[in-house]
Amino acid sequence: MSEPLLRAEQIARSFGRRKVLRGVTLDVAPGTLVGIVGENGAGKSTLLRILAGELRPQHGAITRSGALGYCPQAALLNETLTVNQHLAYFGAAYNLTSLSYAESLIASLGYQQYRTMPVGALSGGTKQKVNLTLALMHQPGVLLLDEPYQGFDWETYLHFWELAEDLRSQGRAVLVISHLLFDQQRFDALYQLENGQLTQLSIDQPREMKGV
Amino acid sequence: MTSWKRFATAARFALIEQARNRFALGLLLIFVPIWDWMFGTLIPNDPVAFKLQSTGAFLQVNGHNLTVLTSGFNAITLIVAFMIFTAARRNADFDRRLVLAGLPRPVAIAAKTTAIVVVAALVSLYATLVLLFFWHSAGFGAIWLGYLLDTLIYGALGLLLGVLISSELAGFFIIIMVSLMDTLLQAPIENPLANKDFLAAFPTYGPMQVAVSGGFGHGVPGAVLIALAWFVGFALVGLVIFWWKTRIWSIQAAPARPVTQPAQQPAQALSAATRDTLQ
Numbered sequence: 100m101s102e103p104l105l106r107a108e109q110i111a112r113s114f115g116r117r118k119v120l121r122g123v124t125l126d127v128a129p130g131t132l133v134g135i136v137g138e139n140g141a142g143k144s145t146l147l148r149i150l151a152g153e154l155r156p157q158h159g160a161i162t163r164s165g166a167l168g169y170c171p172q173a174a175l176l177n178e179t180l181t182v183n184q185h186l187a188y189f190g191a192a193y194n195l196t197s198l199s200y201a202e203s204l205i206a207s208l209g210y211q212q213y214r215t216m217p218v219g220a221l222s223g224g225t226k227q228k229v230n231l232t233l234a235l236m237h238q239p240g241v242l243l244l245d246e247p248y249q250g251f252d253w254e255t256y257l258h259f260w261e262l263a264e265d266l267r268s269q270g271r272a273v274l275v276i277s278h279l280l281f282d283q284q285r286f287d288a289l290y291q292l293e294n295g296q297l298t299q300l301s302i303d304q305p306r307e308m309k310g311v
Numbered sequence: 312m313t314s315w316k317r318f319a320t321a322a323r324f325a326l327i328e329q330a331r332n333r334f335a336l337g338l339l340l341i342f343v344p345i346w347d348w349m350f351g352t353l354i355p356n357d358p359v360a361f362k363l364q365s366t367g368a369f370l371q372v373n374g375h376n377l378t379v380l381t382s383g384f385n386a387i388t389l390i391v392a393f394m395i396f397t398a399a400r401r402n403a404d405f406d407r408r409l410v411l412a413g414l415p416r417p418v419a420i421a422a423k424t425t426a427i428v429v430v431a432a433l434v435s436l437y438a439t440l441v442l443l444f445f446w447h448s449a450g451f452g453a454i455w456l457g458y459l460l461d462t463l464i465y466g467a468l469g470l471l472l473g474v475l476i477s478s479e480l481a482g483f484f485i486i487i488m489v490s491l492m493d494t495l496l497q498a499p500i501e502n503p504l505a506n507k508d509f510l511a512a513f514p515t516y517g518p519m520q521v522a523v524s525g526g527f528g529h530g531v532p533g534a535v536l537i538a539l540a541w542f543v544g545f546a547l548v549g550l551v552i553f554w555w556k557t558r559i560w561s562i563q564a565a566p567a568r569p570v571t572q573p574a575q576q577p578a579q580a581l582s583a584a585t586r587d588t589l590q
Contacts, residue, residue: 188409
């Protein structure tokens with residue numbers, strides 16, 4: 100088994116007296132797609148923020164290899180800037196010399212007609228596409244996606260999975276967090292976050308049989 | 312990409328965002344001239360005593376001109392603080408995401424400071440030009456400098472409040488109350504106590520001294536330094552809070568391991584059927 104690109108060991112985090120995470124341990128190996136499901140308030144976003152480095156765990160260790168792509172649950176965008184300006188801004192943040200991959204992501208997610216529009220004028224689904232593009236545009240080794248297909252229409256939802264499959268086949272480690280995970284058979288491993296701990300779930304169908 | 316290019320990109324977008332704040336631009340175009348005109352109409356040309364800090368002497372200045380000058384301070388401090396506050400508050404999470412993506416915090420801080428300086432310079436220039444319609448002062452440069460110093464101070468205050476306070480309404484109230492209290496207390500016509508020494512402890516004291524002294528032909532006093540100290544103080548506190556709120560916890564790096572395949576263009580990985588559906 101390959102060394103994981105992302106490893107979390109015994110992660111714990113409380114807010115006041117409320118213990119949200121109580122020793123979460125997780126490995127995400129290269130070329131795997133891992134899902135974490137949990138009810139609202141189970142601590143999924145807290146875990147993802149800790150894995151991204153946004154929040155400090157009070158206990159435990161995280162090891163990561165390669166660049167990180169982080170797609171937060173809420174589309175964190177600047178409403179006054181256009182899609183193109185977001186690409187340029189994040190291109191500077193990621194220190195990219197070319198935006199060609201970002202441009203091809205836009206084409207594949209099918210929103211190139213909105214490139215010169217301010218993000219504030221876009222629909223919720225299109226904002227989510229921009230949100231996802233910003234997380235993927237630097238071709239990271241580790242991807243953390245928090246409810247990444249929220250607001251997508253059906254075609255884009257299907258397309259998201261093609262993109263995820265594409266990333267997996269390139270050897271990237273992809274972690275998807277959601278309160279509802281349809282298409283469980285698309286994952287290599289699936290966990291439930293409950294009472295601050297992860298429990299591995301069985302996957303209904305083998306990957307070879309997955310379908311929409 | 313060099314740090315300079317990253318800074319240029321971040322500063323450009325910070326300024327574009329300000330330029331797209333249409334409400335603030337509307338206020339500038341309409342509110343500033345009306346404010347100057349209204350106060351100028353109300354107050355006659357009778358002489359008013361103004362204490363000059365550099366000499367301790369009282370100047371006898373034209374009351375109408377002094378009032379128009381101080382009403383300009385009130386208008387532009389409100390508008391600049393509002394502009395910078397709005398952008399800083401709304402972008403709190405977006406800025407954090409940029410830093411998480413790798414934008415160095417010194418670059419983000421330099422871009423924010425640049426936006427304050429450019430907005431302050433342009434707004435103060437505009438307000439000085441508007442003032443010329445109501446008072447043909449020979450001290451154009453000193454008045455612009457006084458306005459510039461005060462808009463710098465209030466821009467930095469807007470930044471501080473924007474990174475500190477999440478409630479838009481609370482931020483606006485603080486800005487309005489501080490600006491009203493500060494600028495009106497400095498004006499001898501609105502406040503008979505305006506020449507009292509304790510008013511030297513307020514932010515607009517230095518800019519007011521500069522603008523009145525220079526505007527009425529008495530040179531630029533050392534109060535410039537007091538004003539700059541206010542600007543630097545507010546900006547430092549705001550930027551330290553920004554630094555704290557955008558901190559990223561370091562994650563231990565595992566030995567580098569390349570991905571198994573070079574990235575494909577995502578469109579190439581699509582099935583023809585899906586691509587057709589998306590068209």
